[in-house]
Amino acid sequence: MTMEDEGSIRKEIEQLVVTNQDNLRICILSDVIDKEPMIESVLSIAKMIGTYDIDWQDFEFWFNRFSSGNWNLDQKTFSDLPIEVIENIVEKLDFGSKMRLREVSSGLRNIVDQVRPSIDQLYCGFYHKDSQNTLTLKIRQDPESDGYCKRFYDREDNFKIAFDGIKTLFSNPRLREVNEKLMEILNSLNHKIEIVHLEASLDGDLMIDLLKSVKSGTLEHIEFQGEYELIHIDRLAQLDQWKKAKTVYFRREIFDFFRCLHHFQHFEEVLVAVKSLSINDILLVKKLSIQNEKLKKFLIFYGSKPSVLEIGEALGKTTPKMSVSEELFAKSDKTDAILVVDGKKLHVNKAVLSCHSDYFDALFDSDTVINEDSIPEYPIQYADLNDFIALLSLVHHRNPILPTAKNAEILLEMADQFLLPSATRHVELFICSSPAIAQIKKLELADKYNLDILLNRAVLEYKRVKDVVAMRQFLKFSDKTKAAIFDRMIDLQSEKDKISVQMSKFIKNHPSAIEVWMFYQRGKEKDGLYERLCKIIGENGISEEEFKKQFDKMTMEDKESHRKEIKQLVVNNQANLRLCILSDVIDKKSIAESILNIARIFGTLDIDSQDFEFWFNRFSSGDWNLDQKTFSDLPLFIVSNITEKLNLPSRMRLRRVSRGLPNIVDQVKLSIDQLIYEIEQKGSQITLKIITHKFETPVESWGRCYYGEDELKIAFDGMKTLFSNPRLQLKSFHWKNHLSSEIDVQFLDIINSLNHKIEIVELSAKLNGGPMIDLLKAVKPGTLEVISFQGKFESKDIDLLAGLDQWKKAKSVCIFEPIPDFSRCLHHFRYFERVDMVVESISMNDNFFVKSLFCDKLKCVRIYTDNKPPKSEIVKALGLTKLRFKDIYFYRLYDFPGANEYLDVSITIFGIDFYGDNSL
Numbered sequence: 072m073t074m075e076d077e078g079s080i081r082k083e084i085e086q087l088v089v090t091n092q093d094n095l096r097i098c099i100l101s102d103v104i105d106k107e108p109m110i111e112s113v114l115s116i117a118k119m120i121g122t123y124d125i126d127w128q129d130f131e132f133w134f135n136r137f138s139s140g141n142w143n144l145d146q147k148t149f150s151d152l153p154i155e156v157i158e159n160i161v162e163k164l165d166f167g168s169k170m171r172l173r174e175v176s177s178g179l180r181n182i183v184d185q186v187r188p189s190i191d192q193l194y195c196g197f198y199h200k201d202s203q204n205t206l207t208l209k210i211r212q213d214p215e216s217d218g219y220c221k222r223f224y225d226r227e228d229n230f231k232i233a234f235d236g237i238k239t240l241f242s243n244p245r246l247r248e249v250n251e252k253l254m255e256i257l258n259s260l261n262h263k264i265e266i267v268h269l270e271a272s273l274d275g276d277l278m279i280d281l282l283k284s285v286k287s288g289t290l291e292h293i294e295f296q297g298e299y300e301l302i303h304i305d306r307l308a309q310l311d312q313w314k315k316a317k318t319v320y321f322r323r324e325i326f327d328f329f330r331c332l333h334h335f336q337h338f339e340e341v342l343v344a345v346k347s348l349s350i351n352d353i354l355l356v357k358k359l360s361i362q363n364e365k366l367k368k369f370l371i372f373y374g375s376k377p378s379v380l381e382i383g384e385a386l387g388k389t390t391p392k393m394s395v396s397e398e399l400f401a402k403s404d405k406t407d408a409i410l411v412v413d414g415k416k417l418h419v420n421k422a423v424l425s426c427h428s429d430y431f432d433a434l435f436d437s438d439t440v441i442n443e444d445s446i447p448e449y450p451i452q453y454a455d456l457n458d459f460i461a462l463l464s465l466v467h468h469r470n471p472i473l474p475t476a477k478n479a480e481i482l483l484e485m486a487d488q489f490l491l492p493s494a495t496r497h498v499e500l501f502i503c504s505s506p507a508i509a510q511i512k513k514l515e516l517a518d519k520y521n522l523d524i525l526l527n528r529a530v531l532e533y534k535r536v537k538d539v540v541a542m543r544q545f546l547k548f549s550d551k552t553k554a555a556i557f558d559r560m561i562d563l564q565s566e567k568d569k570i571s572v573q574m575s576k577f578i579k580n581h582p583s584a585i586e587v588w589m590f591y592q593r594g595k596e597k598d599g600l601y602e603r604l605c606k607i608i609g610e611n612g613i614s615e616e617e618f619k620k621q622f623d624k625m626t627m628e629d630k631e632s633h634r635k636e637i638k639q640l641v642v643n644n645q646a647n648l649r650l651c652i653l654s655d656v657i658d659k660k661s662i663a664e665s666i667l668n669i670a671r672i673f674g675t676l677d678i679d680s681q682d683f684e685f686w687f688n689r690f691s692s693g694d695w696n697l698d699q700k701t702f703s704d705l706p707l708f709i710v711s712n713i714t715e716k717l718n719l720p721s722r723m724r725l726r727r728v729s730r731g732l733p734n735i736v737d738q739v740k741l742s743i744d745q746l747i748y749e750i751e752q753k754g755s756q757i758t759l760k761i762i763t764h765k766f767e768t769p770v771e772s773w774g775r776c777y778y779g780e781d782e783l784k785i786a787f788d789g790m791k792t793l794f795s796n797p798r799l800q801l802k803s804f805h806w807k808n809h810l811s812s813e814i815d816v817q818f819l820d821i822i823n824s825l826n827h828k829i830e831i832v833e834l835s836a837k838l839n840g841g842p843m844i845d846l847l848k849a850v851k852p853g854t855l856e857v858i859s860f861q862g863k864f865e866s867k868d869i870d871l872l873a874g875l876d877q878w879k880k881a882k883s884v885c886i887f888e889p890i891p892d893f894s895r896c897l898h899h900f901r902y903f904e905r906v907d908m909v910v911e912s913i914s915m916n917d918n919f920f921v922k923s924l925f926c927d928k929l930k931c932v933r934i935y936t937d938n939k940p941p942k943s944e945i946v947k948a949l950g951l952t953k954l955r956f957k958d959i960y961f962y963r964l965y966d967f968p969g970a971n972e973y974l975d976v977s978i979t980i981f982g983i984d985f986y987g988d989n990s991l
Contacts, residue, residue: 085122092126096133096144103137110687111680113663114670123671127664134663154182162186263287270294275303279310287311294320301331308334318342324374329355340368348373350385357386399464399472408435409448410463413456416448419467427466430490458485465494474498476507483520495520503528518552526552530559577697578608581647583640584697585613588650589625590637591672606657608650608697638675645679649686649697656690710735723789740798748790749807750814783814791821794829801829806836806846807861815842822849835859840868844875852876859885866896873899884908900924905931912938913983915948921985922949922974930987942978949976 087094095116102112113130117123136143161169161182173180263286271278274297282293290312299321307313308331318340321328328345329352335341336359345352348371360366376382400406400417410417424431434449451459458478462485464471474482479502486494499522502508510532517526533556548556578585585604592600601618625633640647648669655665666683670676714722714735722741793799808814819842822829828851836846839862847858855877869890872878884900885907893910894917900906901924913936921932939945975986 082121085120088120089122089124092129095125095130099130099133100137100142100144103134108680108684109134110662110666110684113667114676114678114680117667117670118676123667123676125667127661127667131661131663158182158186265289268292268294270296272296274298275300279303279306282307282310282312285312288315290316292316292318292320294322296322298323299325301325301327304331304334332356332359335359336363337365338363339365340370341366342370342372344372346374348376350377350381353377353382353385399460399468407446409446410451411448412451412454412459415456417460417463418446419463423467424463427493428490430488454485454488455481458482462486462489462491462494465497466491471497474501476505479505479508480512480516483516487520495522499525514548514552514556518548521551526555530555533559533563577649578613580698581644581649583644584647584650585618586621586625587637587640587647587673588654589622590633591651591654591669593625593630593672603654604650634674638673641673642675642677645682648678648683652683652686653690653695653697656687662687711738723792738796738798740800741793741796744800744802746793746801746803747805747807748818749805749809751807751809787817787821790818791824794821794825797827799829801831803833804829804831804835806838808837812839812842819845822846825849828852830854833857833859835861837861839863840865840871844868844871847872847875847877850877853880855881857881857883857885859887861887863888864890866890866892869893869896869899873902878902894920897921897924900932901929904928907933907935909935912936913940915940915944918945918949918983932985933982934984935982939983945976945978945983 098116099112102115107115109131112134113125113127117125161172161179164172169183173183264284265286266289269282269285269290269292271281271294273281278295278297278299282290288311293313293316304325313319313334314337317338319335319338320342321344322342324344324346326346328343332355356369356371360369377385400410400419402418405420406418408419408421410419421431421435425435435447458481461472461474461478462482465474465482474497479498482498483495486492486498499520502513502516502522503525510529513525513529513532516522517529585608588604589600592603600622601615604613604618651669652665655668660668662684665687666678666680670678714725717725806818808818815838823845829849830851832854834846834850834855834857836843836859838846838860843860843862843864847855853876858878858881864886873896878884878899879902882903883905884903887909889909889911890896891911893908894914897917897920906929913934918940921934924932940948975984977984977986
């Protein structure tokens with residue numbers, strides 16, 4: 072083949088492909104193996120063979136099939152499939168499709184009648200309606216699915232059709248479950264029906280015959296809705312279907328039912344209706360529950376019964392345990408009223424409910440009190456107990472019962488009834504965020520209960536104007552809701568108009584794109600083309616007169632010569648294809664169909680597959696903007712949001728990109744909250760190490776070392792950039808300079824040059840007195856909580872520090888270097904909750920003074936020293952008693968008569984520690 076003329080071979084290959092597309096399959100599989108994208112594969116194959124006549128649907132099928140891992144090159148037909156595969160396909164069809172499929176051929180009829188029916192519920196109802204007998208047939212695949220079929224038969228001829236269909240269903244040996252009502256007995260069957268859940272409104276003997284037709288062992292639940300006597304129960308109890316069932320319901324009253332109670336010994340769940348219930352009957356049920364370990368529930372609906380007290384005494388039961396929801400309203404020292412709902416007593420606090428509700432405020436001031444002798448009781452009518460408890464918990468408890476999609480509307484109604492706006496807000500916010508509640512339902516609730524937040528959220532969920540207009544329900548809304556919907560329509564239309572303006576901008580920059588699109592649409596009717604173009608580019612893109620002029624000119628020119636001109640426009644600028652691509656996306660063409668059509672019409676395969684794929688996918692996502700955005704086109708807030716997500720090194724590099732970016736980078740919130748600077752001598756070089764860290768994400772840390780004086784300048788410039796950002800918020804800042812004080816001066820010069828205070832929570836610095844005071848002044852008061860002093864301080868420095876708001880508002884202080892004559896400044900530490908300090912020595916008077924400081928908010932003082940009085944003297948002098956652990960003593964704070972507070976004192980080899988009662 073390599074020795075033959077390439078052109079003649081290409082023609083032969085082209086003919087082979089055009090004659091039979093199957094010849095392409097190996098080429099497609101080869102591209103899949105090479106991981107080529109579909110669009111690149113179809114273009115390269117078309118270019119190689121020299122033809123546009125490729126069946127794109129066939130191409131897509133095989134490309135996707137091979138991509139899924141199935142490399143089988145043969146295509147199966149329906150008749151090639153094994154019988155079990157056909158059965159599986161038929162079994163997946165809905166009921167209506169199966170009935171139609173039975174009419175195709177006798178072979179398919181046999182298959183349909185043997186596979187499992189796609190239903191598991193059947194309802195047959197026969198009743199008299201409008202002087203006609205009517206039979207209703209309902210078939211459902213699943214209560215939660217859409218597989219639902221309903222039909223009425225209202226003439227005698229149609230009854231026969233309906234019953235023939237029912238017989239077809241029950242003649243199927245693979246029928247599994249019937250769940251509603253069966254109205255007729257099917258005596259003609261030659262097999263037993265498999266039913267799991269059976270409900271029937273048949274009376275005694277007929278129901279017994281129906282039960283006999285059910286396959287024993289398949290039936291789990293039986294619901295009897297007809298009339299029954301004891302003799303019928305005796306006969307039912309002889310059937311295997313009865314003995315092997317798990318649950319049984321009798322909806323109508325059975326006279327003298329408890330005489331046949333022994334027939335119910337094997338069930339897990341029983342529901343019966345009786346005219347009256349006696350103590351003996353209750354004791355019989357109790358005995359049955361003891362004998363039958365399987366029995367989980369025995370429900371009795373009664374006309375009359377003994378009192379709750381009599382039943383409790385007979386059963387030997389104490390007051391039943393309250394449910395979790397009722398426990399929320401149990402009696403406590405904070406409750407002073409009782410609300411009685413459905414006979415249940417809910418203990419509440421009148422002040423709390425009165426504060427939240429005008430209804431309860433008026434109720435508690437009224438005369439509707441049941442019991443005035445002790446705690447007043449107030450009856451609440453027309454309220455479900457569980458819903459009422461859930462409602463009150465929203466305002467009465469710290470851990471309320473959260474709303475659900477099922478009870479949200481009920482809670483809104485009750486909150487409106489009982490005038491509880493706080494509860495309404497709880498439920499409103501839940502509905503806003505609940506995906507389980509339909510959008511139209513949210514609007515209805517917002518309109519009905521005047522919920523502004525929900526209304527705003529609900530209308531924002533509409534993304535297209537046509538969706539809003541199409542909703543007929545809007546006509547019943549109030550003027551306020553209609554106005555909100557109308558505003559949303561205007562916003563959506565404005566967005567649409569904005570896109571049109573953007574598209575008009577594209578047309579201005581690419582005027583040839585319209586000409587290319589016209590040629591692409593040349594084969595279509597002229598009528599409607601202008602409207603179609605306006606849908607794509609907006610009405611401002613081109614006037615109708617200009618459009619007609621260009622279109623008429625194009626149709627009068629020679630098609631092939633014009634094709635060459637258009638082809639050149641496409642090859643020179645791929646952007647001219649965008650209108651054609653968007654048009655195909657609107658027409659819901661696949662990407663393979665689109666690119667082959669475009670290549671065929673323009674007569675060129677020189678199409679950038681990556682560019683084509685980008686725009687096709689972009690338009691398919693709903694973004695019809697024809698212009699490609701650059702970084703500089705983005706709005707400032709988007710650039711800021713992008714910058715805010717970058718780590719520190721990326722931000723520093725971004726500052727060097729352009730003059731405008733440093734202003735953005737230096738203003739957005741920094742992605743760090745811990746900063747460590749450490750300067751030390753390594754060999755003959757000075758080294759500055761910087762570590763940044765983000766507490767919430769431990770993996771986001773960054774460090775860098777700077778060597779030598781030249782790099783130190785770079786580091787300090789970066790430091791100034793960081794601290795100049797007004798949005799810098801540090802949880803922790805550490806300054807560790809192990810070298811000369813000149814570096815401290817450079818650092819403080821930067822800090823003092825700032826025009827704002829720094830926000831730091833925890834500050835640690837190796838600075839001596841004066842410099843440390845300067846640093847503290849640069850910190851925003853109120854943000855600083857922990858201060859660690861690692862430099863040297865005199866008592867006069869402490870005097871100066873104590874005058875700063877930063878010192879007074881901090882919570883904890885730690886001093887690592889001994890303070891000479893620290894006793895003189897000890898009173899300055901009364902502001903703190905915790906103090907750790909190193910001292911040269913501590914006297915007994917110092918201990919007494921520390922003890923006196925605990926009258927304030929101080930919780931812990933730890934003093935480290937090698938020079939302190941003997942332990943025995945401290946114990947005796949302070950009056951310490953009650954040795955709890957080794958070296959830990961208690962004593963009562965006699966300074967506060969009647970107070971039950973203690974001070975823990977721990978004397979160790981390292982010093983002496985004082986702890987307030989609640990600090991350990």
